[in-house]
Amino acid sequence: MNNNKPKILTANEASKIVESSVIKRRKKDARLKTYGRIAIGLAVSFLIFLFVSIFSKGIPGFFQYYVTLDVYLDRDRLDPKGDLSPVSLYNGDARSIVIESLYKVINPKGRKEKKAAKKIISTNADVRISKMVLDDPNILGKTIPITFAVDDDIDSFLRGYIKRDTPSSERRINDTVIKFVDKLSAENRISYKFSDYILTGSASRSPEIAGIKGAFIGSMLTLAVCFIIAFPLGVATAVYLEEFAPKNRITEIIEVNINNLAAVPSVVFGILGLAIFIGIFGMPRSIPLLGGMVLALMTLPTIIISSRAAIRAVPPSIKDAAYGIGASKLQTIFHHVLPLAMPGMLTGTIIGMAQALGETAPLLMIGMVAFIVDIPGGVTDPGTVLPVQIFMWADFAERMFIQKTSSAIIVLLVFLIFMNAAAVILRKKLERRW
């Protein structure tokens, strides 16, 4: 049995005990540091992996293969009515003019070969010619070299995704087409350059002409609506709850529920939007206005919570000073509290917006997943958004959509980084503590 009677330690004994515990404590510190480093290392390596995989796939997605052909722009065939109207050009025969100029280069023999040759050029070639003619009618009647996007299968072949040594029956393009493509590259007619379509085109089933402009503009419009609704509402709620609301049961319940709302899965807000905005109010689906409203519902709790925190962080001494000099409550809030809280509120809002920008699920619920070729011109035109576009492209079977998906992800990431940078800059600028 030890003698466990408590006693007062001498200075010498105490210092020995302290010394031995110091070694233990140091070891603990070192261990904690190591864990921290491992965690950061893991996070950074995942991030690097993510970026490498997205950028290695996505950067080539911004480029694509083109074929240059000398096209004789026959006035009568292109513009049958002769009035240079879009309708007339649409009724024209641009497609066969392009095909004919292709035949001149590769000389297909027989019906089979001709059919195969038609596959080489993107279906969009006629639209391109119509556009060129509309821009500059003087080119009619001349022979000029024009570059056309090649079909997505040819593109994949040129990139090496479709292999030459795969048996013909298992390839998406047959030997005849490969022969023609070889001939075109031998004549230096094939070029690889920055895509005309990825940033300026809209949704399409043909991946070579699909672009993200429609989705990008849809995202901007949706976010604009979301901001216009959520920011004033969120700030007003935060100001009321912080400065005016009596502290009682009801405000407590409201507070708890706002915090709960922030954690509600976003898809639930989509269903809410579907049930209320579409079901009860009969709003048209797929429009950015509706998307923005649903995202505003989702962003509101984030904005309210961060705004309240920002308002609470305003030093009470400043409020005292304002009250002490005879400012009314409203004056105190508008002249002193809000300006001081603004950086925090804006940061919270931009974080909420960034969240909304990347949101897919609630928008699927309200029909923003529709296949819409037109670029939305306003908040009431049907449209889609970037993350939904990514979701749709990831679902398509065509090989080229793999790169396009990654390209769209890059655009989304750049958009996000830009927004976050804006948040940081705004914060720095407004937070100029006098």
Added chain:
Amino acid sequence: MVINSNINNVKTKTIGEIFSKDPKIICRHVDVFYGDKQAIKDVSIDISSREIISFIGPSGCGKSTFLRCLNRMNDTIDTCKVKGTILLDKDDIYDEKIDVVPLRAKIGMVFQKPNPFPKSIYENVAYGPRIHGLSSSKEELDFIVENSLKDSGLWQEVKDRLNSPGTGLSGGQQQRLCIARAIAVSPEIILMDEPCSALDPIATAKIEELINQLGKNYSIVIVTHSMQQAARISQRTAYFHLGELIEVGETKKIFTRPKDKQTEAYISGRIG
């Protein structure tokens, strides 16, 4: 509405002279509660025009709470309730019809910690006159700002940098800026809540000198922990203890011949 005849007919435990011949503020039977806790118990006192009166007492004795009743700064605390009568020029300041905005313009306040707005020096002083509409032109506002800064003894130090931030000044300068801000709205009374407790002795000396100057034109109520300060600057002194006003009187008398034992113990340093 106020019955003048019995205003000086008060039963109080307070020792000394609570009345004044020329009262600016009259407090009668003031009780203050924070929730259930009573912070001020039955305080009655007059504050004269153009006098400097200091409130002394140990920490937590309620002197700051009482000070904050005088311009209704306690309104900002939800749980705080004030009972009794406080008259400013014979108007009850806790009357429902009284608006706190003009009241606080009449009774300025300077706080313990210098709290200039995070704006320029000029804006700090101009804010009060601007919200109360005391100036109709830029020239008038400039004049008010210049005068207030001169009265607070800050003009010479800041006249070349009126647009630089008020928070960039030293602690003592910031406190004088806060005084300038308070006098810019031409108050009649200035309440000071330990205005020197965050300052070094040199800055304190400047503020004290300034308070002496201002005492010629304003009533000044100052809460202080420094008995020397109270002795140096005030004409009257009130000693608070545990929410009660124990003794009031001429500063000289309080410090030389206190009538109450508690007061004596406090000023001789035995409690507090």
